[in-house]
Amino acid sequence: MNEISFNPTFLMGEISLIALIVILTLVEAFQRPIFAFFGTTDTRELDARNRQASRLASIGLMFVAVNYYIFGRATAGEEIILLHNSLKAGGGMYIGKLALMGAGILTVLMSSRYTLSQQIPAMDYYLLLCFSLLGALTLIAAENFLMIFLSLEMMSIPIYALVGLKRLSPRSGESAIKYLLLGGFSSGFLLLGISFLYGTTGSLVVSDVIGRLTFSTMDAASFLSGLGLIFVFIGLAFKVSMVPFHAWTPDVYEGAGTPITAFMSVAVKLAAFAVILKIFAGMDSFGEFDSVIGVIFMFFSLITVIYGNSVALVQKNVKRMLAYSSIAHAGYMGLALAPMAHKIQTVQAVLFYGIGYIAMNMLAFGVLVYLTHKDHYCETLDDLKGIARKAPGAAAMMTIAMFSLAGLPPAVGFVGKVQIFIQLLEGKMYVTAVIALLFSLVALYFYINVIVVMYMREPEKEIKEIGKQSLLPVWLSLALSVLVVILLGLIPSPLLQWSLKWAEVLF
């Protein structure tokens, strides 16, 4: 009875990632410390160490992904619950984990240039990134609330530190403290919600909790478990930055290093959304509460779409603009949950959107990283003025990213948005669909504005040469993401089928 059911092939991704973490830790442990306390830093040595760390981390993470791609393929046929209801593995989870690993690889590739230009101690940076990725991988696989909480913390705690690692900027420390405090607060909400749910249902396993919830009459248990569900939703909505739990997003996205912002806006968002879907879309026993949950999702998501898109209009800072745009995108993903009738297709649409969003947002942030070097920090619209003449390739990439984010064909953003709107229309939510559509037209303005600025404005001051420091990995990351954005935009059906498989696992 106490036998521990364990089949390592199902956890190949996590196991090889932990192996990579151990290797990175050991490599760092046997080197002498870079920063002497109260001493000055030798930048040349820091640069050499950073190059080495970047090489090790990117090759290692690619190895992890290839390893999972080969071995995980065999597990995609069956679903299995491992380790006493701790994790679910196999089935369509394969594509989710690969997408998260892809986000990790793109982040590491673009970080190799960024850590050099911003003098960030790279080995710690990559270690923390790997930890966060591990948390995201276990979060989407988590089968009980205990693992959901632990994985969420595993994903967030390294990011609190990563946000504060940009040592040349005091804003970075400020945003790290903000994120840490608010993140701790939201974790408190999540825990309180989980304890209410445990108290009323006597189980931590998500499927058991969902099965035992009854909302037929408004009795004590319904009241407490409803409160628990709301608190759990608050804790998770904070991570995906839905209004009104979005207040941290612009400051933290602006203060953090650009690759970290990219990672936060895609991987953390996708993983947290997978959990929201698992808890809230997997419910069949809502009873009359069903429509209430639908209305709650519709209300908050619509406000999120409206707020994100309208505030992004007036932003002068591209990173801040992308932060508000990421709030708006969280709104679009949430909107698909409003009609509760088409469950599995709804979840499929959200997951597809989330995976596509990884590629397009990584592309946009990748261009910013490409244009940032030691003497020039590229983040405002003024910095982008006339950049098309100096860096035509990067400007073209940015154009594709903006098209995709705005939801124009032939990029993946178009297919994702179409999926979401189909769900809304099939759920007969015409007014919601029209409002959301109107605000994606509003969004068109600030996305196209970036393109206009890049191609048609004269630069105010002379643009400096783009530094040559490790350009190859950044180009690689840009090429990979642009390939994914275009390919998925033209041939979406394989990913749609995979997201359907993933949606089946989440139920």
Add this chain to the structure above:
Amino acid sequence: MDFNILMYFVFGMVAIAGGLVLLFAKHPIKGAMGLLVSMLALAGLYAILQAHSIAVFQVIIYAGAIMVLIIYFLMLLDIKSEDYLKSYAKLVWTGGPILLLLAIFFIYKLYTVFKGQPGALSDMSTVVDPMTVPESFGGIKEFSTALLTKYMFAFEFVSTLLFAAIVAVISIVQLDWRGRKND
């Protein structure tokens, strides 16, 4: 009245009183002492609910280790600034009433719900009734058996999480803050 139920109310009141002291105390150390009282009262509540191991952990870890840490940091930071205390008082007096309203709503809601259905919670078949749990419940043996079988993966995962937290702290602390420029 049953002794257990009497003690339940006593500990509950003390825990709430400790929380209020934490919220309203002017001096940080007094607030810390309020927190300590609240934690000890919580340990008492756990003991009444048959969760003896948790009660012991509560005393050792929270009332012992974490309290020492908190007081140590209060000592290091040495918050004396009048401005800080004033702005904190302003926060309490503006946020307090809102919290109070929420608390009243919550208590009223619970009261009406439970008045309509006495014993609503213990009627639910899935809930463990504290009066009927086996004798060994909450003992260190049961606790460790559950920890090392059913929750083994979570237990191991926590150790990885702690490692991640250590790496995070070290990477932040080792930064050369004097090298910072203003931007």
